[in-house]
Amino acid sequence: xxxxxxxxxxEEDCLRGTRGSGTIFFGGCSLRCAFCQNADISWLxxxxxxxxxxxxxxxxxxxxxxCHNVNLVxxxxxxxxxxxxxxxxxxxxxxxxSSTTRAATTWRRR
Numbered sequence: 001x002x003x004x005x006x007x008x009x010x011e012e013d014c015l016r017g018t019r020g021s022g023t024i025f026f027g028g029c030s031l032r033c034a035f036c037q038n039a040d041i042s043w044l045x046x047x048x049x050x051x052x053x054x055x056x057x058x059x060x061x062x063x064x065x066x067c068h069n070v071n072l073v074x075x076x077x078x079x080x081x082x083x084x085x086x087x088x089x090x091x092x093x094x095x096x097x098s099s100t101t102r103a104a105t106t107w108r109r110r
Contacts, residue, residue: 001028001078003047005058007067015099021071022062022096024055029077042074055085056092063096070098 007020015021029042036042050058059070070089075082086098 001026001045001047002050002055002058003027003041003044005062007062007065008071011071015069015071017068019066019068021069021099022059022065022067023071023073024058024062024075025073026075026078026082029074031076036074038074050085052081052084052088055082056088056094059085059089059094059096059098060092063094067096070094070096072098 003025005022005024008023009016009020011021011023025038025041025047027042027047028045029036032039032043062070072082086094
């Protein structure tokens, strides 16, 4: 369930750079973590279900927009589907590094 995908200029400096972090918010999380800072988005079942190819297309669109990375927000409950989409995006020449917010490992786009 993808709630939104957009260049996020409000993330930390190390994530957003100068052109934004290509943020993809996932909804429908059932984990209910007490520390979740995105509960207002991640706990809702809103947005749309995307096939791997569609999620990969969203990643590529963020790259085309000039985003420094693809920032996956609250993807824990959709890890297998996200890995599949990342593989599709990589085959389609997505060069943006990916990160997951709050368990972030981020690489800067060169």
